Amino acid sequence: MRILVLGAGFGGLELTTRLAETLGDAADITLIDKAEGFVFGFSKLDVMFSRTVPDAVVHPYEGLVKPGVRLVRTTIRAIDPAGLRVETDAGAFEGDVLVVALGADLEPAATPGLVEAGHEFYTVPGAFAVRDVLAGFQGGRVVVGVTSTPFKCPPAPSETALMLHDYLFERGLRDVSEISLVMPLGTPIPPSPAASEALLDAFAERGIGWYPDRLVSRLDPEKKVAILADGEEMPFDLFLGVPKHRVPDVVVESGMCVDGWIPVNPLTLETAFPNVYAVGDVTSVGTPKAGVFAEGQAAVVADRIAGRSATYGGTGICYIEFEHEKVARVEVTFRSGERPHGRFDDASVVYAADKGEFGSSRVRRWFGREWTTA
Numbered sequence: 001m002r003i004l005v006l007g008a009g010f011g012g013l014e015l016t017t018r019l020a021e022t023l024g025d026a027a028d029i030t031l032i033d034k035a036e037g038f039v040f041g042f043s044k045l046d047v048m049f050s051r052t053v054p055d056a057v058v059h060p061y062e063g064l065v066k067p068g069v070r071l072v073r074t075t076i077r078a079i080d081p082a083g084l085r086v087e088t089d090a091g092a093f094e095g096d097v098l099v100v101a102l103g104a105d106l107e108p109a110a111t112p113g114l115v116e117a118g119h120e121f122y123t124v125p126g127a128f129a130v131r132d133v134l135a136g137f138q139g140g141r142v143v144v145g146v147t148s149t150p151f152k153c154p155p156a157p158s159e160t161a162l163m164l165h166d167y168l169f170e171r172g173l174r175d176v177s178e179i180s181l182v183m184p185l186g187t188p189i190p191p192s193p194a195a196s197e198a199l200l201d202a203f204a205e206r207g208i209g210w211y212p213d214r215l216v217s218r219l220d221p222e223k224k225v226a227i228l229a230d231g232e233e234m235p236f237d238l239f240l241g242v243p244k245h246r247v248p249d250v251v252v253e254s255g256m257c258v259d260g261w262i263p264v265n266p267l268t269l270e271t272a273f274p275n276v277y278a279v280g281d282v283t284s285v286g287t288p289k290a291g292v293f294a295e296g297q298a299a300v301v302a303d304r305i306a307g308r309s310a311t312y313g314g315t316g317i318c319y320i321e322f323e324h325e326k327v328a329r330v331e332v333t334f335r336s337g338e339r340p341h342g343r344f345d346d347a348s349v350v351y352a353a354d355k356g357e358f359g360s361s362r363v364r365r366w367f368g369r370e371w372t373t374a
């Protein structure tokens with residue numbers, strides 16, 4: 001069976017690894033990605049706050065060797081889900097099964113003024129560039145703001161505000177700075193009231209302004225104000241934004257989307273096209289857009305392709321950094337027909353170590369090497 005996996009992110013890497021483990025040399029998998037390597041979302045924040053350097057967090061696809069897997073580094077230009085075929089810069093590929101794991105693209109230009117007057121920190125280049133912006137920042141009003149929904153890793157803007165507090169404090173700039181967090185959610189992590197309460201307490205202790213249930217609609221570069229959807233204006237010296245998310249153009253053009261995302265069966269991850277699955281951020285499966293969910297969905301698809309009966313349960317574990325080396329853990333479940341619910345474990349050094357292991361164990365499994373500089 002020829003399996004075409006589109007995208008070597010959280011979902012594609014887990015899927016390919018599982019299939020290679022299960023099928024061994026009998027696998028005939030083509031994994032296609034245009035990037036140089038994989039970067040964990042949390043590593044973007046580590047680089048942005050100068051805790052590490054870009055070279056230490058990019059996991060190159062080069063050298064990814066698995067039984068029965070061919071990695072092709074190229075850009076996918078067209079997807080034909082009915083014909084189980086894709087066109088790429090390296091030619092056409094066909095499969096018997098197609099898995100779309102192309103993630104969400106980010107569109108900073110969709111928010112007027114963001115490119116001119118602010119900085120987005122959700123793409124790899126964006127986060128890496130903010131590192132230098134922050135290094136040159138001498139204090140002032142910082143707004144961390146979300147511009148549209150849905151957005152990846154809903155706890156990440158809260159973590160950003162907390163990490164920013166520590167960063168400015170260590171540089172002696174906290175007293176001359178204000179931090180405000182604008183979020184479209186009523187609480188920081190709605191499925192877990194305990195996690196939300198802990199975060200709201202942490203914001204209050206650190207003097208971080210919390211602006212719930214609001215989106216930033218545009219920035220006025222002349223006046224240096226962020227204009228919220230309800231018309232409120234927030235002056236800033238530094239704006240760190242979460243840009244608009246959308247599926248990659250090639251997915252839009254494939255005709256697979258409904259209301260902007262690929263609908264899937266939430267239990268099997270099957271799309272409307274026979275033998276075509278979709279996992280992760282590119283779907284509207286009903287879980288938040290986060291790597292742990294993409295990974296869990298990929299595991300189910302791998303099992304189903306290998307002939308096992310598996311269904312997706314919608315559970316994922318999220319680590320939230322409150323302070324350096326103090327990380328909390330939230331386990332959340334999003335299952336259709338049930339209210340999302342979660343379990344929260346307070347921040348501790350234990351979960352900081354778990355978070356480290358979360359990253360290094362995946363690098364070991366997916367790439368077959370140690371993350372020595374982690």
Ligand SMILES: Cc1cc2nc3c(=O)[nH]c(=O)nc-3n(C[C@H](O)[C@H](O)[C@H](O)COP(=O)(O)OP(=O)(O)OC[C@H]3O[C@@H](n4cnc5c(N)ncnc54)[C@H](O)[C@@H]3O)c2cc1C
Pocket residue numbers: 006007008009010011012032033034035040041042044045074075076077101102103104121122123152153156248250279280281282289290291292293294318319
């Ligand atoms: C700041 C930040 C912090 C985060 N922290 C966490 C966290 O702590 N835990 C967590 O679980 N999640 C976290 N996330 C979210 C996580 O990064 C994503 O949800 C996850 O990567 C989604 O996995 P995916 O497989 O759906 O897509 P991705 O991992 O985005 O992979 C998609 C792949 O498709 C490729 N691609 C796209 N278009 C094309 C094309 N036309 N041709 C070829 N290749 C293409 C891309 O290069 C990419 O490699 C964070 C995100 C951010 C921004």
